Amino acid sequence: MMALALREMETTYGRSPGGYIWLVLEPVLGITLLTFVFSLAFRAPALGSEFAPFYASGVVPFLLYTDVSIKVAASLTFSQQLLAYPSVTYMDAIFARMLVNVFSQLLVAYVVFTGILLIYDTQGAIDLLRIIQSFCMVIALSFGVGVINCFLRLRFPIWATIWAILNRPMFLISCIFFLFETVPQPYQDFLWYNPLIHVVGEMRAGFYSNYDAPYVSQLYVYGLSLGLAVIGLILLRRFHRELLER
Template structure:
């Protein structure tokens, strides 16, 4: 008697994710000439520029955090969210041909892209930290678990945005350009280059509406033992926003599943 092996749904999903991960990683790193260099240079350029602005031009040095790591945390954390959201937004259109295989669903492409981007940014962060350490800068976090938890929540929030934006970009392509533009002012409203506690109270309340701000300030609190951030920073708020966006994004994928694969 011949045995017929039936693969479980979990086994099929894992195989699909593994194949998509290898495909996305290859495309991300080899899609254009020196693409991997740009992945490293973009955040490095922002960090160097802000170090010059704060350390030389304005002579602003915080007493509770070294300026190099202060800038690093802000830039790395924001770029993590932005890149996951924007790359996730493009995932469905970039993988339309794969939906001919019923095992591959639109949501899979977004989840895998978010994972690939997180993997790449962990490498980018490690390389930049190594470079700073070679310059004699103390890169050791005071509370690594808090830093990792805040980074994970930022990743989850970026994933939620990517899930929602991917549906919007596929069904209403014109809105994708607007979403990309919105990330520019969001850069200045996410505490990338300043501490929330240094802002006037009226401006502080506006900035604290942004969940990314809570993640970046929490990472700084975990990195610097003496860092005095805003008292109203809440990882619970960031976790709620991350969970809400992921839930809403998955609901949108379920609601418009047929239309997403028929584009």
């Protein structure tokens, strides 16, 4: 797993100019652009008085979910040649890529949130436990979605394209730009089943002491994540070798 992790770091970040710098610049530039655009149209965000903390609390966990789930989904094809060695298992490939990208995104989150807290006033003490809980939720979700998609990509090669299309609206419907409470019925009831709603809600409850996010269900997110992960791992254990050899 360590060898696979080092290989992932070298191929993903070591060969491009700037390496990890671009990983940090992506959310920073995205938050800056959102802050600039929405500050022209609105006087204040839905929470607090500054736009940057509001959007950062939504964009950062969303980018972690997107990056980690996509990387985990492609982990077996990424390490396909190495899986020919008996000592390298499919679990090694999945967990090595998972760990590298989770720690990379947590590093990005630390840099972005530290900068946000130093520059802006979040109006109250942050709840570190709820922020950590939000990260745990999104990591579990990313793993579950990534593992089931790993099997589906091997079984149906076109699934990568289909999933990219299905996943595109998630940026708009995951409460990055608005609060869940502002969504009218009956759409609010349907939107509740989007697990990223709960992740972002928990994150914002950690950043804003006056926001409780009572709709957040940790049980739902962890249950969904566990279910997807178990199904995906069972299917991969049974079929991964014959699918890779096709």
